[in-house]
Amino acid sequence: MARYNFANMGDGRFNPDGSPRPGYLAKMYWAVIGGFLCAALLLRLCDIGLGLQRKRRKNARPKFVLTRLHATFTSIARVVTYPTPPFLQRYPGFVYFPSVGRMLLVLSYICLLIGLFFYRNPISKSRSWENAAYRAAWLSIAQLPLVVLLSVKRLSIISLITGSTSSVTLNFFHRWVARGLLLTATLHMFYMMRYYASFEFLVLQLKTDILTRRGVGTWSVLAWIVVLSSFRPIRHYAFELFFANHVVSIIAFFIVLMKHTPSYAHVYIWIAIAIWIADVTLRWVLILANNASPSGLRYRASVSVMQDERALTVEIPMTSVGLLKWTPGQFVRLSFPTVAPLTSHPFTISSLPQDNKMHFVIRAKSGFTKRILKKTLSIGADLEKQDDNLAATATYPVIIDGPYGGPSRSWNQFHAVLSVVCGIGATYGFSVLRDVCRDKRAVRTLQLVWIVRNYRDIFAFQVHLEQIVKAREADSTSDLSVLIQVFVSDSSTIPSIGTHQADLDGFLARHVDVIQVIPGKPVIRELIRGVLDRADGETGIAVCGSQKLSADVKNDVAVLLDARAAHTGSGAQGCWVHSEQFEV
Structure with a gap:
């Protein structure tokens, strides 16, 4: 930021013409963010209350008018927000397009920034360019605490409020809020350049004004963090290098930013730094408390x-x-x-x-x-x-x-639970199955769809399969239906009938009523349709695997819910999806 008239830019609320002063825009921004979080908290409390009611009554079907309305509106919302258009999934390793729901949230956030920037802000004349630059500057600084809140591990207030504990989800919005920060910082730099009026004067400012040079340096470091060094292939294939660079670059960014901005604008910067330091401190205190002992680790x-x-x-x-x-x-x-x-x-x-x-x-x-x-x-x-x-x-x-991490809702509140996992994602799927078998409450149908490439991939999970079968046999009077379907894409690796020699082969042959080994790949939509048709209340689906698998499951659920729109009012056929993904 330049030093011109800045002392008056952050004080008060409105100018004589009724337009908000730049410093007040930061408070307006947080008023909107705070309102959104309050609404999310109310929805979260509704979900918690509904879950407690279901577990207490051991019935996933809504009985009251309010719960029936809740089931209707949530089903409609999921039909709209779950899908990811298939044509946007062509290059999942290079670029990732989110679901419609996430895209709507991102677009709403960008519209909020642009709306606040242009609200009663006539910038048709040169004398308003400086004011526009200061508006963008204050909006940039105001976003810093939110960027940090979406990145912390232990002080995840947003996870507590919204119930969204998935690191993939939080990192997604962390990156997009950071891109919003880069947008407003770019607007700030652009209108300051317009204010300088000529290229020659801009060059002179860069040579003689240290505040201008610090501003360009701050923007450059921010662009490096948000765009160049955070490119998705870098995060995916060299995460350790990305993380080390990220930490060093952020420290450099805060140092340069503190030197570039006036002291009365530092409150948002200090809040962001305090959140980050408190999170790191708490994290290491817990690591030491959990792992340290008098004799070592x-x-x-x-x-x-x-x-x-x-x-x-x-x-x-x-x-x-x-x-x-x-x-x-x-x-x-x-x-x-x-x-x-x-x-x-x-x-x-x-x-x-x-x-x-x-x-x-x-x-x-x-x-x-x-x-x-x-x-x-x-x-x-x-x-x-x-x-x-x-x-x-x-x-x-x-x-x-x-x-x-972990899901925001307990699985034993649903009438049916379906877990769709691929490869090593079975670690998530089996923990869900075992937990429901231990305390099923409202659950009556429990199914695992596991996709593997090679038959031998099952060997690492033999103990998990044995635990599921043992739990089912121990509760022989239970009305819980349990089914595990293992789809082996390379069917040539499946042993022929009558050649079962290994312990796993014999175990699978003895328990075909619970565990089915099926050659080929599953038709996910038909499997989900079968579970929904048998459900007498809401179904919970746990997905763990690639982003494409998660997108495919949500697309199928949206189609099936849309086809059953006439039934959502009764609470039947409702479906909630929680996904965990391999990619970062």
């Missing part, structure tokens, strides 16, 4: 490499201290100091707290997971094998950070 992880050397199983016994509590579907960040120092990676917990251990199944690809696999193979090759399916085992000290 509290937890040790037993890592096993499967025979195909593509999958790892990690088991961490939980101590009696009981500091770590998690719910099904949550993930933690694991760090192995003796294998990959100063590096951590998120993994979904596939076990329940009642197991007194954390269990993970990890697909070894590159980077962090590849290093763990190679280390285990090198030091565990000569250890005694506990299972013919294991290639090597080893034990390492481990640091646990979390838990994070």
Whole structure:
């Protein structure tokens, strides 16, 4: 920002002509954001109350007028907001297009910024260009706390208010609010350049005015953070490099911004910095409290490499201290100091707290997971094998950070629960199934659709399959219908009938009433249709896999809900989808 007349730009509310002063625009911005969050909180409280009622009555069908109206309007909203147009999914590895609901929220946010910028802001004359620049500057500074709130891990106030705990969702809106910040910062720089009137005067300002140079530097660092260094392929294929650059660049941005802006405009900057520092402090306090012990690190992880050397199983016994509590579907960040120092990676917990251990199944690809696999193979090759399916085992000290994420609604409040997962996403699916089997409440139909490439991918989850079957057999009087369908895309890897020799093959042959191994790929829409047709209330669908799988499931749900619009008023055929995705 330039220094001209800036001292008067942040004081008061309105100018004599009725237009808001630039400094007051920041308060108007937060009034709108606060109103939106209050509305989201009311919807969240309605969902909580509805869930408690369903679990208490053990019935997912709405009985009262208000709950029936709620079922109708939520179903209509999902028909509109769930889909992602198929033509926008052509290049999922390069560019990602969100659902209609997310796009509407993003467009609404951009319209808010543009609307506030142009509200009673005549910029047809040169004397109004400076005022327009200051408007954009205040809108830029006002957005900083929201950008940080959408990025923090422990002080996630927005997750608490909205119920959206998915890191993928929060990161999506974090990036788009940051792009809104870049938009208003660009408007600020553009109108300051218009105010300078000529290119020669602008060059002179850059040479003689340090405030102008700091402004250009601030915008450059922001553009580097938001656009160049945050390009999706970089985040996806070199996340550790992206994260390190992100932290350093943000620190540099705040330093330059503080020098560029006047002291009375620093309140929003200090709020953003305070939120970030408090979050980091709380996170590390909890990490130390959960992991530190007088003798060193509290937890040790037993890592096993499967025979195909593509999958790892990690088991961490939980101590009696009981500091770590998690719910099904949550993930933690694991760090192995003796294998990959100063590096951590998120993994979904596939076990329940009642197991007194954390269990993970990890697909070894590159980077962090590849290093763990190679280390285990090198030091565990000569250890005694506990299972013919294991290639090597080893034990390492481990640091646990979390838990994070998880669905905003408990699965046992629905009449039917369907989990659609692919590959390693089964860690999420099996935790949902086991939790519902343990406490089903209103659930009467429980189904898992698991898509794998190779039949041997099932071996890493044999213990999970056995746990599901054991839980079902233990409650023989239950009216809960349980079905697991494993679709193997490479059908040539499925053993022929009569050749079952391995323990898993024999186990699957004995329990075909619960577990079905099916060659080929599923028709997701028909599977969802079957569950909805049997449901006598709302259905909950858990999706874990690629962004394309999540988009396909939501598209199918929107089509089926639209076809059943006549029934949504009764509460039947309603459907809620929660998705967890592999990509960042």
